[in-house]
Amino acid sequence: MTRASRPRSGTAGGPTSFERSVAEVLDRLRSGEVITYGEVAAEAGYPGRARAVGAFLAAHGHLFPWWRVVTANGRLVPGNEQDHARRLRAEGIEVTDRTGRVRVR
């Protein structure tokens, strides 16, 4: 499977298929639920696009529960670890103090 064969938005400059799929995955997240960037990408049908998910959240995260998304290592958002950790704890998720990580699964 080549890159060119993956689903694309086409000529439109609006939201890509990738963005719509990711948005749906993020939208269905429940309180107290945690997911990794890689899982979001794979669940959306775009395995290997973990970084793209991060970029998407950086741009449109304000419209989604971005705090329920962490790295595969349980790492929180660099620069926002404190706020991130607090939001997760507010949903009953334990966060280690050290570098601020969460137990995924």
Next chain:
DNA sequence: CCCCTGACTGTCG
């Protein structure tokens, strides 16, 4: 078309 950056990931010491 080339180069650089990044809210990532897996491996190594």
Next chain:
DNA sequence: CCGACAGCCAGGG
């Protein structure tokens, strides 16, 4: 358990 490195994909200048 934690920090450092290299690899990978897309987007933007």
